[in-house]
Amino acid sequence: MSRNHHHYTSGEPDHVCALTGKILSRRDGIRLDLIRPALADHIRTLHPGIAPDAYISRAALAKERAAYIAATLQAERGDLTQLDHDVIDSLATNDILTQNVESEIDRSRTLGERAADTIASFGGSWTFIISFVLFISVWMALNVAGLLGAFDPYPFILLNLVLSCIAALQAPVIMMSQKRQEAKDRLRSENDYRVNLKAELEIRHLHEKIDHILTRQWERLAEIQSIQIELMEDLAERRR
Numbered sequence: 001m002s003r004n005h006h007h008y009t010s011g012e013p014d015h016v017c018a019l020t021g022k023i024l025s026r027r028d029g030i031r032l033d034l035i036r037p038a039l040a041d042h043i044r045t046l047h048p049g050i051a052p053d054a055y056i057s058r059a060a061l062a063k064e065r066a067a068y069i070a071a072t073l074q075a076e077r078g079d080l081t082q083l084d085h086d087v088i089d090s091l092a093t094n095d096i097l098t099q100n101v102e103s104e105i106d107r108s109r110t111l112g113e114r115a116a117d118t119i120a121s122f123g124g125s126w127t128f129i130i131s132f133v134l135f136i137s138v139w140m141a142l143n144v145a146g147l148l149g150a151f152d153p154y155p156f157i158l159l160n161l162v163l164s165c166i167a168a169l170q171a172p173v174i175m176m177s178q179k180r181q182e183a184k185d186r187l188r189s190e191n192d193y194r195v196n197l198k199a200e201l202e203i204r205h206l207h208e209k210i211d212h213i214l215t216r217q218w219e220r221l222a223e224i225q226s227i228q229i230e231l232m233e234d235l236a237e238r239r240r
Contacts, residue, residue, distance in 0.1 A: 018054035019047065019064070029055040036212040042068040066092035069201055083190060087197045105184050113180060120177035123170055136163075 015029050016022070032040055032054045043064050044050060056064070066088045073088075074080055080088075109117070122128050139159055143152045152158040 015055040017057040017060055018050050019043075019056055019060040022057060024055065024057050029057050030061060031055055035061070036208050038208060039065060039068050042071070062092045065205075083193055084197070087194050087201070090194075090198060091201065102184060102188070105180075105187065109180075113176070116173050116176040117180065119170070120174045123174060 015024055017024055017029060018032070032043065032050060033052050035043070035056075043056070046064070046067070069091060070080065070085075070088050073084060077084075136159065139152070140156060143150050143156065144154065
């Protein structure tokens with residue numbers, strides 16, 4: 001009783017969603033004939049018995065829109081990937097796809113991966129190059145001058161062994177870091193693809209919606225103009 005009184009005083013009677021059967025207010029739904037034609041035709045195809053002035057809840061409309069987008073993309077591109085389905089689901093639930101991929105990867109790094117990144121970062125810096133050149137120069141100078149008893153005389157066989165061991169260990173560490181960087185780049189590219197695809201679909205939807213609104217405005221203007229012409233003709237006939 002109080003519910004009916006509330007809607008009577010507010011001037012917004014309840015409507016029933018033609019797709020879900022749920023009771024909804026006028027603000028929570030939209031009429032089928034006010035939806036852009038392409039999406040409306042898609043809904044009529046899936047639900048042949050729906051009335052032209054039927055109300056559809058916004059949640060149900062979002063799901064139908066996602067199904068329409070999936071059908072359109074499949075017709076344009078063929079089979080859809082999991083990334084495409086993720087974007088379509090985000091459109092239905094109005095989720096935000098933008099995320100900081102690097103921070104998530106950095107948080108999940110193991111101790112070995114952190115060590116590999118640190119070693120690879122230090123090994124590719126001028127600090128490492130300058131310090132390594134100084135180390136080799138001091139090593140060679142001490143052995144040439146014989147200050148420490150020439151523990152590695154010319155041609156510095158021990159130095160060559162040390163350099164070979166460092167290179168043998170440094171190469172796989174750098175490869176480990178590069179693999180992680182490739183994984184990070186791949187996730188970043190996937191995230192960019194999701195965001196760009198969603199932006200493209202949203203822009204396409206806005207274009208169609210604006211075109212539909214403009215078309216309806218022109219139709220209403222034409223109707224108003226025809227009514228004005230009829231009124232002017234009636235006035236002219238009365239004056240005669």
